Structure formats: structure tokens, C-alpha cells
Amino acid sequence: MVRFSAEDEEEEEMVRGGGGTKRKLSGSGQEEEEEEAFKIAAQSRDLEEKRRRESSSTTSGGGGISATIDPDVLDCPVCFEPLRPPLFQCQNGHVACSSCCNKLQNKCPSCKLSINYSRCLALEKVIESIKVPCPYAKDGCKGKLSYAEHLSHADTCIFAPCFCPMPSCTFSASAQLLSSHFDDCHRDSFVRLPYDVPVPIFLDCKDPFCVLRGPRGEIFLLLNDEGCMNSGNRLSMACIGPQGLEGALRYELAVARNGDSLQLKACMTNVKKWMGSYPTNVFLVVPQDFQVCGKVIVDIRIQKQLP
Known part of the structure; x- marks a missing residue:
């Protein structure tokens, strides 16, 4: 049986934290090391939980991100309809939809240079990846639509007023x-x-x-x-x-x-x-x-x- 003196009993205290209990003993640096270890462990758990919450609140299905974009850049500058592949560009990078290119005899409406059916694949990929809610989502439509199709969907949506x-x-x-x-x-x-x-x-x-x-x-x-x-x-x-x-x-x-x-x-x-x-x-x-x-x-x- 281990006995403690009156002095030891006065110095003895219970320290709680980090999910455990420890006994503080005088005469050595052990109590300081143990206390520091408990603090570090608690801080590590708190930091990991914070990172987990931030990650779950900023990501959505498929790792998508939320962003704000001016819809004018997604519309054809000639007919003002939503751009949809295939998209063609001139040597200066100006873009127009395929139907307007044919009507303009492949002359860029911005700088008059020849378009020559050069595809703008980067913009096509961006437009195809953009998904928007139906204009009648508040009325019950759950559809997520490509930007190029959202207007035509609105005309036929069964939730349209x-x-x-x-x-x-x-x-x-x-x-x-x-x-x-x-x-x-x-x-x-x-x-x-x-x-x-x-x-x-x-x-x-x-x-x-x-x-x-x-x-x-x-x-x-x-x-x-x-x-x-x-x-x-x-x-x-x-x-x-x-x-x-x-x-x-x-x-x-x-x-x-x-x-x-x-x-x-x-x-x-x-x-x-x-x-x-x-x-x-x-x-x-x-x-x-x-x-x-x-x-x-x-x-x-x-x-x-x-x-």
C-alpha cells in the first residue's frame, strides 16, 4: 500500500481535460509535460473538427463549387440567346453561336475577321458544366438544368404558373x-x-x-x-x-x-x-x-x- 504524507495530500489535485484525469505530483516536471500534452491533444481535435465542418459547408455533390457570373457572357452577342455548343471564335477570340456564324457568313460581328469555324472548346466546356435551377423551383420543380436549356425548359415546365x-x-x-x-x-x-x-x-x-x-x-x-x-x-x-x-x-x-x-x-x-x-x-x-x-x-x- 502506498501512503502519502500530509504535504503530498495538500499538493495532490485532480486535473480534468482532454477526455482524461491525471494526478499532479510535486518534485518533478512530469505534471507540466502531461498538462502540455493534454492541451495539444485537445487543440488538435478542435482544429480537425473545424476543418471538417468548413469542408462540408463549402463543397457539394461531385465536388462542385458555387460562384457568381454575369449571365450576359453566356449569351450570344448577336441573337442574345444562350450559347450552346458548337461555339466558334475569330482570331481575336470573339465568340458567336453557330447559327449566327452562318447568317453572318462567318464574319466576326465584333471585328469583322473571318471565324473559319475555329471551335472555342474551353468556353464550350464551361457552359456545359453550368447547372442552374428551374425558374419555378419555388413552385416545386426540382430540376437542375444546363444554362443553354433553362429557358426552353421554363416554357414546358409543368410547374409554370x-x-x-x-x-x-x-x-x-x-x-x-x-x-x-x-x-x-x-x-x-x-x-x-x-x-x-x-x-x-x-x-x-x-x-x-x-x-x-x-x-x-x-x-x-x-x-x-x-x-x-x-x-x-x-x-x-x-x-x-x-x-x-x-x-x-x-x-x-x-x-x-x-x-x-x-x-x-x-x-x-x-x-x-x-x-x-x-x-x-x-x-x-x-x-x-x-x-x-x-x-x-x-x-x-x-x-x-x-x-
């Missing part, structure tokens, strides 16, 4: 939420319309449009340009939704009166917001003689082209 066409209604959201909005707020303002089945619609000749609801919740507009050239009504159709649906649907309009008939077959136009304008290239003109008590009876059939 679509606007309610009803008078005095300011609601806007994705096409799916717009469909739910009609269920909640305009339940008596639309006619349900199945695919591939003709449905008669009694259209008031003074109404600018009639709202139709597709089997999957699509919102269609039967547009009525009343008083067209004082010869009757000009009818056409549009679907409220992203442009990605363009051409996916075909429709048929048929009007009959006293043995005479009129018919139109066309592709559906897509709009995100109806601005009160009417198509000028595809429409069905219905003369006033086809009206019945201020109404036009239109048989509508919508054919879905894509699954």
Missing part, C-alpha cells in the same frame, strides 16, 4: 392546381368534356369564351370572337397549360343549321394566360344565319394524340 381566365379572378398556379381551383371556386362555370365523344355546347353569341373541363382536369377554352367582320362568330380552341402540351391534342368543331354544316379540325393551342386575343390563323367562321335565339350550337370533339 397558369392564370385563371374567369373575370376578376387573379388566381395563378400550376395547371394541376388551376384545375383544383376551378373545383373549389368555379364549379358551376365549366362543362365537362370527355375525349373522342362529340358534345353539344350552347354558346351565347356574346360570351368571349366558354370553359370546358377535360377528363384529366385540363382546362379548355372555346374562344368566341363575336362580331367578326360583321359576318358572325369566329370560333377556335385553346388549352391553358405549359407549351409542352402543344400539338398533343386535336379538336373538331361542327355547326349545323337547316341542312347546312360547317366543320373545323385543328391542333389545340396552348396558353398560360388568356389575354383577350383570338387566333388569326386557324378558326371557324359561323355566319349569323346559324344562330338560334342568340346562341350557336357547337359540337366539340377532342382527340388525344399522345398517351
Whole structure:
């Protein structure tokens, strides 16, 4: 058994730190060396933890980095569209997109030197590596897009806001939420319309449009340009939704009166917001003689082209 004197017991103390406990003994330099070792070990652990936190906060998937860049340098100086490979440069390093080079007969728009189809591979690599979020990320789109494609994606994104066409209604959201909005707020303002089945619609000749609801919740507009050239009504159709649906649907309009008939077959136009304008290239003109008590009876059939 080891015994300590009263003097030793007074000098004895417990020192905690660095995850351990040690006894300080007088008469030697051992306690100073041990204390210094504990401090160094604790500092080393703290430094390593700090480096780990900084590393995890500044790096992302694939070791990518975040940076700020002026988007003007990523657009063609001629057409102002996003640059996309292949990119060509003149002897002075001025860059233009391939379509503009052809239009300018391979003359640099900045210095007029010949471009000679010299590829700017470094800039191509930079542009291909840049990923940007969808403009409608806050609305739910999770896509990470190349800079060259982000604008075209925005036109077709299913999260792009679509606007309610009803008078005095300011609601806007994705096409799916717009469909739910009609269920909640305009339940008596639309006619349900199945695919591939003709449905008669009694259209008031003074109404600018009639709202139709597709089997999957699509919102269609039967547009009525009343008083067209004082010869009757000009009818056409549009679907409220992203442009990605363009051409996916075909429709048929048929009007009959006293043995005479009129018919139109066309592709559906897509709009995100109806601005009160009417198509000028595809429409069905219905003369006033086809009206019945201020109404036009239109048989509508919508054919879905894509699954």
C-alpha cells in the first residue's frame, strides 16, 4: 500500500481535460509535460473538427463549387440567346453561336475577321458544366438544368404558373392546381368534356369564351370572337397549360343549321394566360344565319394524340 504524507495530500489535485484525469505530483516536471500534452491533444481535435465542418459547408455533390457570373457572357452577342455548343471564335477570340456564324457568313460581328469555324472548346466546356435551377423551383420543380436549356425548359415546365381566365379572378398556379381551383371556386362555370365523344355546347353569341373541363382536369377554352367582320362568330380552341402540351391534342368543331354544316379540325393551342386575343390563323367562321335565339350550337370533339 502506498501512503502519502500530509504535504503530498495538500499538493495532490485532480486535473480534468482532454477526455482524461491525471494526478499532479510535486518534485518533478512530469505534471507540466502531461498538462502540455493534454492541451495539444485537445487543440488538435478542435482544429480537425473545424476543418471538417468548413469542408462540408463549402463543397457539394461531385465536388462542385458555387460562384457568381454575369449571365450576359453566356449569351450570344448577336441573337442574345444562350450559347450552346458548337461555339466558334475569330482570331481575336470573339465568340458567336453557330447559327449566327452562318447568317453572318462567318464574319466576326465584333471585328469583322473571318471565324473559319475555329471551335472555342474551353468556353464550350464551361457552359456545359453550368447547372442552374428551374425558374419555378419555388413552385416545386426540382430540376437542375444546363444554362443553354433553362429557358426552353421554363416554357414546358409543368410547374409554370397558369392564370385563371374567369373575370376578376387573379388566381395563378400550376395547371394541376388551376384545375383544383376551378373545383373549389368555379364549379358551376365549366362543362365537362370527355375525349373522342362529340358534345353539344350552347354558346351565347356574346360570351368571349366558354370553359370546358377535360377528363384529366385540363382546362379548355372555346374562344368566341363575336362580331367578326360583321359576318358572325369566329370560333377556335385553346388549352391553358405549359407549351409542352402543344400539338398533343386535336379538336373538331361542327355547326349545323337547316341542312347546312360547317366543320373545323385543328391542333389545340396552348396558353398560360388568356389575354383577350383570338387566333388569326386557324378558326371557324359561323355566319349569323346559324344562330338560334342568340346562341350557336357547337359540337366539340377532342382527340388525344399522345398517351
